Amino acid sequence: MREPALDYPAYKSTALRHPKQPLVYLPDQVTEMTGPQLGQLRPGTIENDLTTEGPVGERITVSGRLLDVDGRPIRDSLIEIWQANAAGRYRHRWGDWPAPLDPNFGGGGRTVTDADGRYEFVTIKPGPYPWGNHPNAWRPAHIHFSLLGRSFEQRLVTQMYFPGDPLFAFDPIFNSVRDPKARERMISSFSMDRSQENWALAYEFDIVLGGRDGTPIEEAH
Amino acid sequence: MGDVDRRSELATTGGRDVDRRSELATTEGRKVVTPSQTVGPFLSLGLPWEDGPVADPDGVRISGRVFDGAGEPIGDAIVETWHHDPPAFARCPTDDEGRWHVVVPYAPYVAVHVLARGLLRHLTTRIYLDAEADDPVLASVAAERRETLLAERTEDGYRFDIRIQGERETVFFDV
Numbered sequence: 001m002r003e004p005a006l007d008y009p010a011y012k013s014t015a016l017r018h019p020k021q022p023l024v025y026l027p028d029q030v031t032e033m034t035g036p037q038l039g040q041l042r043p044g045t046i047e048n049d050l051t052t053e054g055p056v057g058e059r060i061t062v063s064g065r066l067l068d069v070d071g072r073p074i075r076d077s078l079i080e081i082w083q084a085n086a087a088g089r090y091r092h093r094w095g096d097w098p099a100p101l102d103p104n105f106g107g108g109g110r111t112v113t114d115a116d117g118r119y120e121f122v123t124i125k126p127g128p129y130p131w132g133n134h135p136n137a138w139r140p141a142h143i144h145f146s147l148l149g150r151s152f153e154q155r156l157v158t159q160m161y162f163p164g165d166p167l168f169a170f171d172p173i174f175n176s177v178r179d180p181k182a183r184e185r186m187i188s189s190f191s192m193d194r195s196q197e198n199w200a201l202a203y204e205f206d207i208v209l210g211g212r213d214g215t216p217i218e219e220a221h
Numbered sequence: 222m223g224d225v226d227r228r229s230e231l232a233t234t235g236g237r238d239v240d241r242r243s244e245l246a247t248t249e250g251r252k253v254v255t256p257s258q259t260v261g262p263f264l265s266l267g268l269p270w271e272d273g274p275v276a277d278p279d280g281v282r283i284s285g286r287v288f289d290g291a292g293e294p295i296g297d298a299i300v301e302t303w304h305h306d307p308p309a310f311a312r313c314p315t316d317d318e319g320r321w322h323v324v325v326p327y328a329p330y331v332a333v334h335v336l337a338r339g340l341l342r343h344l345t346t347r348i349y350l351d352a353e354a355d356d357p358v359l360a361s362v363a364a365e366r367r368e369t370l371l372a373e374r375t376e377d378g379y380r381f382d383i384r385i386q387g388e389r390e391t392v393f394f395d396v
Contacts, residue, residue, distance in 0.1 A: 002395075003256060004341040011259075013339030016290035017385050023395035024362055026345070031332045032396055036303060036310035042272040069251040082267025090263040094297075108267045144260065144267055152303045152332050153396050155343060159258040176341050177256040181245050185255050210254035211396070 004176035011172040012133055035151040038076045038112060048111035050083075050123040055105035057086025057124030061194060062160065064205040065117040066147065073117025074209060080146040081121060082108045088127030088141075097130055122200065128167055140167035140174060145207065153211035160205045161187045257342040262297045264336065269299070269314045275324045276302075276309035282378030283348060284322035287315050287335065290386030294319025298337035300383070302348070304328040329354040330370075335383055344393045348372050348381045358394075366392050 006018035026032065051059055062081075066074040084090045084107065087099040091107050105124065113119050128138045142159040149155060161174065168174055177183045185208065194202030245253040260268070283302070287295040300321045301312040311323035325331060329351040336343040349359060352371045359367060369391045372379035383391050 002342070004258070006341060006344075008341055011339070011341065013259075014341065015339075016293075017295070017337060017339030019344065019390055019393050020290075020386055021366070021390050021392070023393050026358060026394035026396045027361075029358060031303065031305050031330075032345070034303075034305040034308075036308060040276075040308050040310055041270075042276075043270050044272070067252060069254060071252055080267050082263065084263075090266060092263045092266060094262055106266070144258075144264070146260075146268060152334070155301075155334055156255060156257060157260050157336055157343065158255050159261075173258060173341070176258075179256075181247075181253045182256045185245055185253050186258070207255045208252045 003178055003182060008172065008176045010134075011176060032152045035148060035154065038078060041078055041148075043078060043080070043110055046110045046112065048109055048119070048121045050105065050107065050109045050121065053104035053106075055085065055102050055124050057102075057105075057127075059122070059200040060125050061120055061122050061196070061200050061202045062143065062188065062205055063118070063120035063194065063202070064188075064207065066113045066119065066149075067117055067206060067208050068150075068154075069208060069210055073113070073115070074149060075113055075115050075117055077113045077117075077150070078110065078148050079113065079119050080108070080110045081123075081143050083123065083143040084126040084129055084141075086124050086127050088129030090129075095129075099127070099129065125162070128165075133172065138167055138170070140165040140171050145205075147207060147209060149209040149211065151211060154209040155211070156207070156209055158186060158207070160203075162203065163187055163190055259338055259341050260297075260299065260336045262338045264297065264299055264338075265314050268312065268336075270312065274311050274313040274322055276311040277307075277324060277326045280309070280324045280326045281350065282322060282324050283331070283350070283372060283381055284320065284378065285381040285383060286319040287321065287337070287383045288319060288385065289339075292387065295337050295385070298335060298340075301334040301336070302331040303333075304331045330356065330359075333383075335385070337385075340385075344385065345396050346370065346383070346391055346393050348379075350379055362392050366390075 085102040089099040188203040188205040191202045296317040298315045313321040330349045372381040
């Protein structure tokens with residue numbers, strides 16, 4: 001059984017948005033086992049610092065490595081993030097609960113992994129927010145991450161959470177992943193070592209992409 | 222004194238937690254894969270690119286809509302297409318009417334991902350521009366559902382609607 005399940009009743013929006021027919025097995029095919037290389041993408045601005053306008057909030061860095069299941073780095077790969085502001089409000093016309101927008105915070109960022117698969121963002125810690133899924137439902141604070149990986153099959157969009165969030169127990173999106181080890185993989189770790197004195201606290205978040213990956217083993221160097 | 226000891230013990234435990242997370246491994250010794258989570262309703266803050274839909278200005282235009290199980294358009298989805306020859310990736314968020322479009326080099330088919338609020342994992346399908354394509358994947362799909370993968374020729378290109386659930390539900394693949 002693949003996780004998370006597409007039909008997950010505790011998350012109400014899945015009700016009309018999951019296929020009822022079984023998925024059809026797709027054998028290995030070159031189209032899906034390949035994927036766009038960085039030069040074939042047109043993302044526009046690459047900006048990994050979301051704080052250049054001086055937003056309100058707790059300044060943090062979020063850094064880590066993009067890896068495959070064997071621990072090999074995935075280099076030159078686009079990472080995109082988006083998030084709420086420190087008050088838990090998204091800069092979006094549908095985000096309309098009574099928390100303030102921050103004129104100095106957009107909430108989107110992009111970067112590219114280096115030769116070791118490493119990336120870093122500078123941002124502010126997003127706030128939790130209510131979302132109406134069930135009475136008094138609040139999302140744990142999170143940052144959305146989008147990864148393209150090496151192949152179309154490795155595509156992943158996930159959410160990064162913060163350690164020790166008291167809302168974990170109540171959140172059906174987080175808990176749609178039933179395997180505790182896999183859930184733990186979505187939680188960043190606090191890093192005093194990476195914090196910068198008088199400037200920013202730091203969280204680390206390694207991302208591991210599964211999927212079939214048709215690229216040849218990289219040469220040792 | 223006791224308090225101090227306990228605190229230092231807590232710090233040690235915290236350190237172990239960090240280590241354990243980076244070492245999270247399956248019983249086969251491979252790294253635990255990061256699970257998928259929904260893009261949520263606010264994906265347009267992070268994913269759209271100004272030129273995202275147009276991989277090749279001289280290519281073919283494929284457009285369509287995304288619908289849910291009640292036949293309502295999905296206004297918070299994003300459609301991504303890929304074909305390796307020639308390599309071309311395109312992405313387009315849907316508008317309030319569920320409409321999207323891409324302009325890509327002609328290929329007999331393109332691979333597709335659909336991401337949306339309410340989808341805990343993205344869905345994978347294919348759009349066949351050539352209905353007569355001699356293709357093992359198309360052939361593997363039950364005949365009565367095969368037409369959900371075929372684009373319809375239009376005056377300005379091709380049309381392909383994606384029905385996530387219900388009547389004429391699009392075929393989605395397990396990859």
